[in-house]
Amino acid sequence: MDFKRALIVAGVLCCLSPVVAIAAPQISLHLSAFIVQNAQGQHTEIPLGDKTVVAGERVRFVIEARNTGSSSALHLTPMDPIPAHMSYVPGSARDGSATVEFSLDGRTFSPHPTIKIKTAKGTISKPADPSQYRAIRWVTHAALAARRSFTYSYEAQVNGLKKGAK
Numbered sequence: 001m002d003f004k005r006a007l008i009v010a011g012v013l014c015c016l017s018p019v020v021a022i023a024a025p026q027i028s029l030h031l032s033a034f035i036v037q038n039a040q041g042q043h044t045e046i047p048l049g050d051k052t053v054v055a056g057e058r059v060r061f062v063i064e065a066r067n068t069g070s071s072s073a074l075h076l077t078p079m080d081p082i083p084a085h086m087s088y089v090p091g092s093a094r095d096g097s098a099t100v101e102f103s104l105d106g107r108t109f110s111p112h113p114t115i116k117i118k119t120a121k122g123t124i125s126k127p128a129d130p131s132q133y134r135a136i137r138w139v140t141h142a143a144l145a146a147r148r149s150f151t152y153s154y155e156a157q158v159n160g161l162k163k164g165a166k
Helices: none
Strands: 027-039 042-047 058-067 079-081 086-088 098-103 114-119 122-127 135-140 148-158
Touching (some): 135 148
Antiparallel strands (some): 027 042, 027 058, 098 135, 114 122
C-alpha cells in the first residue's frame, strides 16, 4: 500500500523591507506513518515503510512542519487527505497550537462537519460520522519561529473486517 502523497501547506507570510535583506520563512513538510499496536498493555509503533496493512489495523500519520527560513511563518495550515480505504479515529488528532478541522469533500473544512438528511418533516443537519471524513487540516494559531518545527498527527483505521471476523 503506497502512502506517498502530497501534503498541502497554506498561508505562509514573509517580511519585506527596502532597506533590509528579504527575510522569509521556508517550510518543509515530512510525512511519516506508523502501524499502531496495543498488546498486553504495551503501546508500540512500527514504521510503516513497505509493510502492508490489513483491515482493522491502525496507522498513525505524523506531519513534521519545519521552518528552515530566517523569519517566522504565520498562519501555517497543513492538510492531509485521509486515505480512501481508511477511517479517521475520533479524538486521535494532535497538534502544536492549532484548531483541527475536517472535510467531507476535501475542499470545505469545519471542526464539526455536518450532513443534511431528508426526513418526512424536512431536511435536517446532523453531525457527520468520523468515518466520512476525507481530509484533516490544522489551522495553526502560533507563529512557527525560524529554525523550529511543529508536529501534527492523527490515526486512521484500515476499513473492512479483520481476518476471521464475522
